[in-house]
Amino acid sequence: MDLDFSTAEDAFRAEARAWLTAHVPDTPLPSLETEEGFAAHRLWERTLSDDRWSVVSWPEEYGGRGASILRWLIFEEEYYAAGAPGRVSQNGISLLAPTLFEHGTDEQRARILPSMASGEVIWAQAWSEPESGSDLASLRSTAERTEGGWLLRGQKTWSSRAAFADRAFGLFRSDPDTPKPHQGLTYLMFPLDADGVTVRPIGRLDGKPAFAELFLDDVFVPDEDVIGAPGQGWRVAMSTAGNERGLTLRSPGRFTAAAERLTDLWRETADPSDTALRDRVADAVIGARAYRLFAYAGASRIAAGGSIGAESSLNKVFWSELDIALHETALDLLGPYGELSDGAADAPAHGGWAEGHTFSLAGPIYAGTNEIQRDIIAERLLGLPKGRR
Amino acid sequence: MRFLLDDEQREFARSLDAMLTAADAPAVARAWAAGDTAPGRALWSRLAEAGVFALAVPERHEGLGPLPLELAVAFSELGRHAVPGPVVETVAAAALLDRLGDDASAALLPQIASGKTVVTLCVPAAGSPYALDADAADAVLVVEGDTVRLAETAGPVQPSADPARRLARPLGGTVLARGPAVATAAAHAAEVAALATAAQSLGLGRALLDRTVEYVRQRTQFGVAIGSFQSVKHRLADTLIALEFARPLLHSAALALAEGADHRSAEVAAAKVTAGEAAYAAARTALQLHGAVGYTEELDLALWIRKARPLRDAWGTPAACRARVLAPAPAAQQPRTRAASRGAEA
Known part of the structure; x- marks a missing residue:
């Protein structure tokens, strides 16, 4: 058992980091949930795609790099550590594309995937x-x-x-x-x-x-x-539903990066004697690390010929609750500035924490509610009998 | 990267599981709690034959180790079967004695590896002034400042809420080692103890979950198995989630300890608090879902339920662990990769 990256993986990480350093906008793009922000994020997809960074895990013929899951995890760590924009193509990439790879025809893949990779079609x-x-x-x-x-x-x-x-x-x-x-x-x-x-x-x-x-x-x-x-x-649809709940929708890199920013915020702003807040920051850091290691274990299992089925429901509940706890802790650290959203002149981190908190609140609902995920865990992983919902 | 146990490690876990099942470890734990340590000592020898204690002893002292990952694998099984006795303290003592590096200290190591000597260890600086099961141990070590003392007597026994744990403040004795190396060696021993305790917690949590799943599948109320009710399912799902996300932290901490990585303290602390909290939550769930019968000592379930809280707090309370997770890593060493450096910062 080891957690070592190969020389080639380290080189891949370095290449991704160098590209991101050169290309990630200095100022965050406007919220992708607005018309202006959506357009800006679409252009960003094009920038990513021009250098084959939009869909690294896809085969080269469709605009990817044929990257392993581990390399995809590495890319995501670098992507979010660099503070790169949210992915407006997320739904296509994490839901439709896996379905096309598994059930689509060659004609469909050739017609649909390249324009998804470039952001031309969202x-x-x-x-x-x-x-x-x-x-x-x-x-x-x-x-x-x-x-x-x-x-x-x-x-x-x-x-x-x-x-x-x-x-x-x-x-x-x-x-x-x-x-x-x-x-x-x-x-x-x-x-x-x-x-x-x-x-x-x-x-x-x-x-x-x-x-x-x-x-x-x-x-x-x-x-x-x-x-x-x-x-x-x-x-x-269900054969790839696990993709949404599992790794590909919310990669560990998002949370490790957010936990690092939270730790920085805590070191800069918090009263060190406030151990209640310190414990919550520690829990966010631990949670992000646990999710990353869990993903490495999953990637190792897949590389060894295994697969991930109902286990993706464990992921879904874990990251969605981690995301909320992490953002709530950030808002508590920010006090009166926590509610300042994007566009507010005084907003810390350009309003990213407030926007992130709002976004996190939807996590336990979308991609199959956490109640449904817990049913799946109980019935398929623990073998409990089906009952009334 | 291959962040998975290999076949040999899995087989080691399976063989320990089979041995402890055949040995009826819960009966041994009950006897231990009642003051009859003979079955516990017999089981101790079986564990030594299986190589469990040798994992903490280096080869030059007739051991197989130090092998923190294999220790974590073994202690998960010990926790799963509620094995009594100062198992954690014995492997931590081995880590201490090895690091002290002198002949007098090293003399005990082959005895630990072979299972002939049961050792307990008390490191007040690591959180507790008490030695576990000192009255049942052959050697009682106490770390005080820059000295290691081999205590003469166990001291009066103070009962724990878990009757299988007996606490004591050891008295008298002779100084075994003295000097600046003691503090470093004791800190290392405390990390080994925290890792082994985290592993025990993980196994204990899994035992509680498995037994509770079994129970709610067969327990009928309102004409159906109570395991078909959502409120029951969801508590058990949360138990599984907490345990499954603690496991990779445990394995990663074991790797960090094996490498002597500069982020090992934070890693061990993260594993300790996460596994300890997960196991205690599993105990709460097991108790609640068993109902009144779970609140008795009649079921073996009690052996695990009452151990969960002491293990959560032994060798690093949750608060102490969380503080360590956020403590800045030593700056002197450079981690190999950026991922490792993240671990260090975190």
Whole structure:
């Protein structure tokens, strides 16, 4: 057992760090949940992609570097340590791309992935519906067979980034007469500016239009934009759901970098005799380290031919709670300055802690609520019987 | 990087698990708590045969070590089976005696490796003025300032809330070693003790979780297994999360100790507080989900529940560990990689 990086991995880290030092903007970009910020973040994706840093773990033919999971973890550590912008392409990269790699066709991969890598096309997810949240399989939006494709009808909601994104992917009921709700679903992709699509931005807790409702009224989707077999959508979607809950959505690098900034803030501002605050800072540092080491163990297991299944639910609960605790501690250290958000002249760290706190509050809800994750952990990892939710 | 136990280490854990299961370790722990140490001494010999104590003793003194990672693996199993006695203190004493470096100190090391000598150790500077199970030990070591004393008598026994732990302030005796090397050696011994205690906690937490999962699967109320209720499931899920994220901290701390890395103190402290808190939370959950029967000494469960809190606080309270996590790392040594340096800062 060891935690040593090879010479080649150290060189990869050095290359990433040098590139980031040269390219990361000195001043943070405007919040990516605003129109102006979204555009700026899209340009940043292009900058990353021009030098093959936007999707390091993808094969080279699609714009990546064929990096191992360990190298991806190294890249992410450097990325967030450098204070680089949030990733506006996150949903496409962590949700749709793994699905295409596993279930898509060569034609789909060649058509979709390069423009995702460059930020030319930004993807939003369309899973939830007003009556289908945690019970996703109860969804009612339909895909009806038509010549050469499908017609989508219904309503999707909580679609992150959809206010400004270009395309969306999600599940639709293509067969209304199946014995079980998770049967008869189909995984489809569609443009957000297509005829019949209405996008209504929704202001999140702090008012920024971070997500949207989608109204679909006979939206035509050609057969080439179905992923996997019609009717098999649930299996297609769930086979990569662990990606979102697990590592790829929230890499350890985010939290190690945030914990370092928190430690700096504590050293600069805190009363050393306040051991209650000190303990919380220590817990954030320990939590970030535990998550990083847990990820190294997972990467080692995958490199040794193993896989990660329901264990990704452990990740989801852990990072989402760590993120909130870490930001709450930062706000407590900042006292009266904690609530100053981006755009405020006096805002510490350009309002990053306040924005980060607001963002962290959604963590236990999205990507499968933590209640659902705990059910998964209890049933699949501990073997407890299924029961009423 | 291969941050996984290898086949040999896994097999070592499996063989200890099998041996301790066959030896009925809970019965041994009950006897120990009742003052009958004979079964405990017999088990001690079995552990020595399996090489557990030799892991803390260097080869030149007839040991196999020092091998902190293997120690962590072994002590997880000892915790899982509620093995009684000064197991942590004996391996910490081995670390101390080895670092002292003189012949008189080294003389005990082969005896520790072979299991012939049970040692307990008291380092008040590391948190507690008490020696564990001094009345049952063959040698009682006390570190005071720059001296190591071989105590003459155990001192009056003071009962612990865990009847399998007996505390004492050892009295009298002779000075075994004196000088500036003592403080460094004692600090190292305390780190080994903290690592072994963290490992014990992790194993103990896992035992509590496993037994509670088993119980809620078969315990029926309102016509269904109580394990089908969300409130029950979620507590157990949280228990598993806490234990699973403590494990890599433990392994990383063992590696840091093996390398003598400058960030080892912070790493060991992080593992200690995380495993200790996880195991204590597991005990609270086990107690709550068993209900009234969990609050009795009739089930073996009590052996683990009452040990969780003392282990959480022994060899580094949570507050002391958290302070150490944030203490600036020694500046003299340069870590090998930036990742390592992050560990040092943290």
